[in-house]
Amino acid sequence: MAREKIKIKKIDNKTSRQVTFSKRRRGLLKKAQELTVLCDADVALIIFSATGKLFEFASPSMQEMLGKYKHHSNNNLQDDVNEPCLDLQLVEDDEVRLPKEISEKDREMRQLQGHDLQGLTIDELENLESLLHGGLSRVLQTKDEKFGNEISYLQEKGAKLMEENKLLKQQMMMISNGKQLQTMPVEVDDLMNTHEEAGQSSESVTTNMYSCNSGPPTEDDGSDTSLKLGLPFN
Amino acid sequence: MAREKIKIKKIDNKTSRQVTFSKRRRGLLKKAQELTVLCDADVALIIFSATGKLFEFASPSMQEMLGKYKHHSNNNLQDDVNEPCLDLQLVEDDEVRLPKEISEKDREMRQLQGHDLQGLTIDELENLESLLHGGLSRVLQTKDEKFGNEISYLQEKGAKLMEENKLLKQQMMMISNGKQLQTMPVEVDDLMNTHEEAGQSSESVTTNMYSCNSGPPTEDDGSDTSLKLGLPFN
DNA sequence: ACACCTATGTATAAGTT
DNA sequence: TAACTTATACATAGGTG
Numbered sequence: 001m002a003r004e005k006i007k008i009k010k011i012d013n014k015t016s017r018q019v020t021f022s023k024r025r026r027g028l029l030k031k032a033q034e035l036t037v038l039c040d041a042d043v044a045l046i047i048f049s050a051t052g053k054l055f056e057f058a059s060p061s062m063q064e065m066l067g068k069y070k071h072h073s074n075n076n077l078q079d080d081v082n083e084p085c086l087d088l089q090l091v092e093d094d095e096v097r098l099p100k101e102i103s104e105k106d107r108e109m110r111q112l113q114g115h116d117l118q119g120l121t122i123d124e125l126e127n128l129e130s131l132l133h134g135g136l137s138r139v140l141q142t143k144d145e146k147f148g149n150e151i152s153y154l155q156e157k158g159a160k161l162m163e164e165n166k167l168l169k170q171q172m173m174m175i176s177n178g179k180q181l182q183t184m185p186v187e188v189d190d191l192m193n194t195h196e197e198a199g200q201s202s203e204s205v206t207t208n209m210y211s212c213n214s215g216p217p218t219e220d221d222g223s224d225t226s227l228k229l230g231l232p233f234n
Numbered sequence: 235m236a237r238e239k240i241k242i243k244k245i246d247n248k249t250s251r252q253v254t255f256s257k258r259r260r261g262l263l264k265k266a267q268e269l270t271v272l273c274d275a276d277v278a279l280i281i282f283s284a285t286g287k288l289f290e291f292a293s294p295s296m297q298e299m300l301g302k303y304k305h306h307s308n309n310n311l312q313d314d315v316n317e318p319c320l321d322l323q324l325v326e327d328d329e330v331r332l333p334k335e336i337s338e339k340d341r342e343m344r345q346l347q348g349h350d351l352q353g354l355t356i357d358e359l360e361n362l363e364s365l366l367h368g369g370l371s372r373v374l375q376t377k378d379e380k381f382g383n384e385i386s387y388l389q390e391k392g393a394k395l396m397e398e399n400k401l402l403k404q405q406m407m408m409i410s411n412g413k414q415l416q417t418m419p420v421e422v423d424d425l426m427n428t429h430e431e432a433g434q435s436s437e438s439v440t441t442n443m444y445s446c447n448s449g450p451p452t453e454d455d456g457s458d459t460s461l462k463l464g465l466p467f468n
Numbered sequence: 469a470c471a472c473c474t475a476t477g478t479a480t481a482a483g484t485t
Numbered sequence: 486t487a488a489c490t491t492a493t494a495c496a497t498a499g500g501t502g
Contacts, residue, residue, distance in 0.1 A: 039255035044278070
């Protein structure tokens, strides 16, 4: 339907297969939706990509459509009285299909982790390789994002602590000037303990933060509220 | 999509609504089928006309597709445990363990491929990262081994061919010296065709190998039987 | 990978028989 | 009502940035 006519057979090139899938999937979903509106029909469309990702459309709803479908199917089973019930058949099917599905997934998973590779062709190995590359880069990207968030959070917290610190110093001043203090504020400890996650990776940063506050009270003018942590990230 | 552009809203005229339904239904079913073939996807399409007539397409089969869909739904619907699928007992789970196991494996697999990572902690991400590193290095190692085997094989073959070639040249000498030859040996062709695998990667090597033998008969003393192929691998 | 482009193939709305 | 035709809108294959 475009620059060139194509044969309806599996597209060899993996990339263009993915691209075509994306385009045609969109087209199909759109037309399914149009059919429901234009012709007052009920439509359910379920699409699984080769990689197992699900796309769906249903009107009025998938639940209703599947129920309606099952109802219809059951009605058409008049010819075979010995056929128990679609439900039962489906369940029995599951008992065969599910274990198979599991062992298949196990195999794929092991291969993704670099085991049992001897039986694969070079092409298959290169496919695995690209999957792993993609996965790795996305994992690294996500990790970086999380580090970034962690850092922003700590910087913010640090700024708050510095202000708190400044306030405390002022109060100390007042005390040493002879005035009486009613209660010692403990908000600093509270602040330090409200954020608990992301394990050891945040510890070094936290340690730095502590050192900002536990050191001898230096003379800061308080005009700069952003923490200088010497971070290797941003 | 034709003589006139139409608004996507319910067609008023009952007749033309029916006609349009018929045409578009056929188009939709066709495109659903094309998607399965072209992109190696699994598709289920269920259409009920306004009058309740059923039309459907499914690949690989409606049963399998509905089962698959149900499992996928189970993955993403942990929150509403209270809904026991009331109006229709679709595929009621008598077996709860297997589907759970499958969805768990699906999740792991997707995460190994770098999807749905937002919920993970940095620790978990780093664990994934090391799994991927390990997998990738083993995949690469296996690939290298296979390339290596391929190369050794080709080198061996090449050496044999050179010997064969040498023998033939000697026979040629004898002929040109006036002696009579009974049969022309054809083992060279046989040798060239016995090894068929590893597609394009071996092609360049094979081409080189041909050039070793098809060139003008050079004066080699035959003491060196290892091929110099200029390979990019080892 | 992604979005965009555009020439071309398809689907189809309306007309015709 | 349905089959067939035709002009047009739409979908999309292959290309580019």
